[in-house]
Amino acid sequence: MSENLMFYKKPSYPINDALAEYLDRYERTSKVSMFYDDLLRFSGSINVYDKNNKDTLWIRVYYSEFDRNEIDLNLKKIYSLLHSDGNSEIIQYLNVDAIDYCTFGNSKPFRVKVRNILNDNYVHFYIKKADASRIYGLEFEEILSPDKINFLVYKDTLIEEHIIGIPGDVFMETLLQNCTEMEKSQIAKEFVKFNERCMIRLLGDMRAYNYVIVPIHDFDQVVYKIRAIDFDQQCYEGNFKVYRPQFFKENAPMINLIKEKLEERSIFQYKDEERAIMAKRIHSAENRIRKLLQIMRHDTISSQENLNQLKMELYRYTNDVNFKNAQSMGNIMGAAFAFITRNFKNTNVL
Structure with a gap:
């Protein structure tokens, strides 16, 4: 799958007036x-x-x-x-x-x-x-991830802060083998959660060099976090697997680590934990997400072919008719958030 993404260059989509107004409202304008x-x-x-x-x-x-x-x-x-x-x-x-x-x-x-x-x-x-799909990706990162991200937009130019960390491919090649068994288990857990976050918010192309590993020293241990650093593939590809880091061959060392260190029931537990956390974040940022989704529903950030493929693959994956009926990538995002928050009361984001 990795090779298929390299055959073409993703087009850049302009910032429409509604998105520009949103960015100004939330002080993202330079x-x-x-x-x-x-x-x-x-x-x-x-x-x-x-x-x-x-x-x-x-x-x-x-x-x-x-x-x-x-x-x-x-x-x-x-x-x-x-x-x-x-x-x-x-x-x-x-x-x-x-x-x-x-x-x-x-x-x-x-x-x-x-x-x-x-x-x-x-x-x-x-x-x-500046690319509209990337800006949506940055905004969802700010709202839905455990980390904050700083960026500014000036007309057709994007200014984006550097995200500190060790590139995933470098970490796997040079540092992973030196981690303790406990640290490897913790990294495996983090990758399961990272994989789930990317899938739910439809952030694609998380090959090993598009995310970083962040070591955090805590008393007598080192805790590892995983952060995305590339947001070009927010809601663009039609292939659902592109939004699931587990399917990239570059991430094979991480997948092998999960198989080695985690039982199947633990994997399901960590997935459920991440979904619950994301549902709470969606609820706490309800107004902001509603505004962003409203703009996104009327924006074009992918091809019609990709849209049709993705909504049908998500429909087959979830059996949720809201995906099948989606008319834009914004509709798909709304359906994804609704699917996650359905079991949480008083959450009417969509």
Whole structure:
């Protein structure tokens, strides 16, 4: 299945007026005029290599002095919006150390490194072409996942914070075998829950390099969390398996770990726990989700062919006629949330 996703590039869908108004209502709109296309005006570049001298497929870009001054100032202002609510006083203490351009993948983002010269601490954020389906994915991540995510939109440009963690493929190749047996059991449990979250909120393409493992030190143990870092495939594909990380061959080490460490009844228990938690999150953010789904129902973020395939596969999986009757990806999302919350009283999100 992984290879099939690589045969084509997913189209980018524009932000309609209703979604733009929603983003402004929830303070997701940037006050800084920074366009993705501005960063494409670089005059030179060099390859970026990792600590093992392996080509990362990112290039470090350079600009003319005239362009650089304007770009640097706007990037510092964006940092201030993301991290200090637009406080302009900190700009004098910031330095843009690097701007890297991704030469592969769907969104071809720019990665910006900004350093505080007072303490040498730095953060990364990304500049991308805004895509409506990705923005829906980011919003659902904010509302339904255990983690918060910070992003801003300026017209057709998306500014997205860097999510800290160890890429899943790197973790499985270099660190997983060194985990204790207890840690492996905990990671297996987390992957079951992560798989369930992705399936319910229809976030696709969670191959190993599209999520990160986050180790958290807690007293005398390390607890591992799993976070998605790529939201391009929110409600786009027609194949239901794309929304279930368990079916990607890149995640085979995780699936083997689950088979080794978890009994079948434990797997069902963790799935039920995650569904219950998500139902509570849907209930607690009822008004916000209702507004987002209303916009999404009248938006186009996939092809008619994908829509028809997905709704019928979900209908066969659940026997819920609401999926079969869905006329848009927003309708499918609404049906999915209704399916999860059906056993919870006083939850009339849809």
